[in-house]
Amino acid sequence: MTTIKTTCSACGDVELAATDLVLELTPMDATGQYSFNCPFCEIEQYRPANERVVAILLAIGVSYIVGEEMVSENEIQEFVDSLDDWLENITAR
């Protein structure tokens, strides 16, 4: 079975099977993040996945979801930030 070497923030290096990981893909992009439960401390870990990592994970059969919520939260935050800037600009006059 193919194993993936990654790191747990508490335990350091860990080896996982493809079935231990879930990849969250960013829509309209070839990146995302993957999550796994550490086999030692059982804490859920998140790691960013660049294009290369995404390609590797998909190639070894990691299951994936399209992380719409993650993206829309970011987009909403960006929208709120831009609104704040806009409000500051018009109220500063």
Ligand SMILES: [Zn+2]
């Ligand atoms: Zn751990």
